[in-house]
Amino acid sequence: MKKFIFIFSFSCLAVLSDAQELVLDKVIAKVGSEIVLLSEVEEQYAYASQQTGNDSEEFKCQILESVIGQKLIVHQAKLDSVQVSDDEVEAQLDQRIGSVLRQMNGDEAFFEDYYKMTPNEMKDNLRDQQKQQMLAERMQATLMSDIIVTPSEVVEFYDGIPQDSLPYLNSEVEIGELVYEPKVNSEEREKAMQKAADIRKQLLDGADFGDLAIKYSDDKGSGAQGGKLGFAKRGSYVPDFEAAAFTLEKNEISELVETEFGFHIIQMLERRGNNISLRHILITPTITQDDLDLARVELDSIRSNILNEKITFKRAVSMYSSDQSSSKNNSGRMVNPATGNTFFETKDLPTDIYFEIESLGLNDISEPLEFQTPRGVTQYRIVQLQSRSNPHRASLEEDYSKIQGYARESKRQEFFYNWINSKMKDTFIEISPEYGGCPAIEQYSKE
Numbered sequence: 001m002k003k004f005i006f007i008f009s010f011s012c013l014a015v016l017s018d019a020q021e022l023v024l025d026k027v028i029a030k031v032g033s034e035i036v037l038l039s040e041v042e043e044q045y046a047y048a049s050q051q052t053g054n055d056s057e058e059f060k061c062q063i064l065e066s067v068i069g070q071k072l073i074v075h076q077a078k079l080d081s082v083q084v085s086d087d088e089v090e091a092q093l094d095q096r097i098g099s100v101l102r103q104m105n106g107d108e109a110f111f112e113d114y115y116k117m118t119p120n121e122m123k124d125n126l127r128d129q130q131k132q133q134m135l136a137e138r139m140q141a142t143l144m145s146d147i148i149v150t151p152s153e154v155v156e157f158y159d160g161i162p163q164d165s166l167p168y169l170n171s172e173v174e175i176g177e178l179v180y181e182p183k184v185n186s187e188e189r190e191k192a193m194q195k196a197a198d199i200r201k202q203l204l205d206g207a208d209f210g211d212l213a214i215k216y217s218d219d220k221g222s223g224a225q226g227g228k229l230g231f232a233k234r235g236s237y238v239p240d241f242e243a244a245a246f247t248l249e250k251n252e253i254s255e256l257v258e259t260e261f262g263f264h265i266i267q268m269l270e271r272r273g274n275n276i277s278l279r280h281i282l283i284t285p286t287i288t289q290d291d292l293d294l295a296r297v298e299l300d301s302i303r304s305n306i307l308n309e310k311i312t313f314k315r316a317v318s319m320y321s322s323d324q325s326s327s328k329n330n331s332g333r334m335v336n337p338a339t340g341n342t343f344f345e346t347k348d349l350p351t352d353i354y355f356e357i358e359s360l361g362l363n364d365i366s367e368p369l370e371f372q373t374p375r376g377v378t379q380y381r382i383v384q385l386q387s388r389s390n391p392h393r394a395s396l397e398e399d400y401s402k403i404q405g406y407a408r409e410s411k412r413q414e415f416f417y418n419w420i421n422s423k424m425k426d427t428f429i430e431i432s433p434e435y436g437g438c439p440a441i442e443q444y445s446k447e
Helices: 001-010 010-016 038-052 057-079 086-103 108-115 117-145 151-159 184-206 207-218 239-245 288-307 314-318 350-357 396-426
Strands: 026-030 034-037 172-180 227-233 257-259 263-273 275-283 369-372 378-388 429-431
Touching: 001 038, 001 239, 010 314, 026 038, 026 057, 034 038, 034 057, 057 396, 057 429, 086 117, 086 227, 086 257, 086 275, 108 117, 117 396, 172 184, 172 288, 172 314, 172 350, 184 207, 184 275, 207 275, 227 263, 239 257, 239 263, 288 314, 288 378, 350 369, 350 378, 369 396
Parallel strands: none
Antiparallel strands: 026 034, 026 429, 172 378, 227 275, 257 263, 263 275, 369 378
């Protein structure tokens, strides 16, 4: 089961990795209404081998078993009338190809040279596989959405682990943060608004949108692509931007739209139901050094009020922390992106926080720290050390939430493993004789 889940994650990436290599195709297996092509197995095997360093024949058998499992889920999804719309597939493809293009600075010529096909040809290549992957994911989500673990099951799971096999956990901390954004002064805001208005006038006078986006847009990712954002569904953008975008007709250019990022000029390219394809030009007001200095002073004042117990840290987060900070909706508590929980091994913390908390006691608050957002914007934050554990073996008393997560995942995997096995027995499966040497697969082949 673990092998299946691991290999399944490679499915669409394999095509992007090995698009240059052509494989002579043929059908090597049938799973209900679905077929398995040699190219699918070879692409996933080549990609997974590159990632793991394992190129054995046994590993190729595991890949084939994984692909058969994928096809079984897709076959069952169709029987159960699980639906994935064409618009959803297109939106996902746009996102995937757009992500690759952004890493190439929007250079479509480089993309074509590297993959030996254009972005649109790549989308055509990936479309069927993308839809199958989305069907499989939706089927799995449907199957396991209601699986929960009770407290007694958590205890039973923990008691079933031999004491000498319990993991030894490193020291971990929980960190609260209050993120403070420097405010744009009125003069710089007015200058940015006037610049955006001048660009919009050029567009209305017939200037090329793509050329002006490349030249002026402060959104460098989309700007390099002529401002194109690709397809996205409702709920993908910040509210003011989205409200304006969904009122536009095809090729219509919006009025200036102000968001926390600056001033936008938006053009509707295409609409497919709740999915829209846009392009935009963003003009971001300049944050001056005086603005930065003022923000640091204001944040230091907030810190003093917390230390003097005029306001709680939690209340200060609610009142002053940036709306763009994911921690704000978690009372300031930072979430570890690698685990999804609030615990960090100190080595996984941002460098500035790592060094700062070394001198902090429990519930102490740091001086204002300057940092850069992923968009390269300077902001400030204060951090609070909210808990610190010593290295220890996992225990219910100290690590209940982690053990609960392990128990839930174990129950989900067991359920899915049993579901796969039961469907294997009820589904017609035919496998090419040349793969008869794969022991784990032979049991699936039906007379």
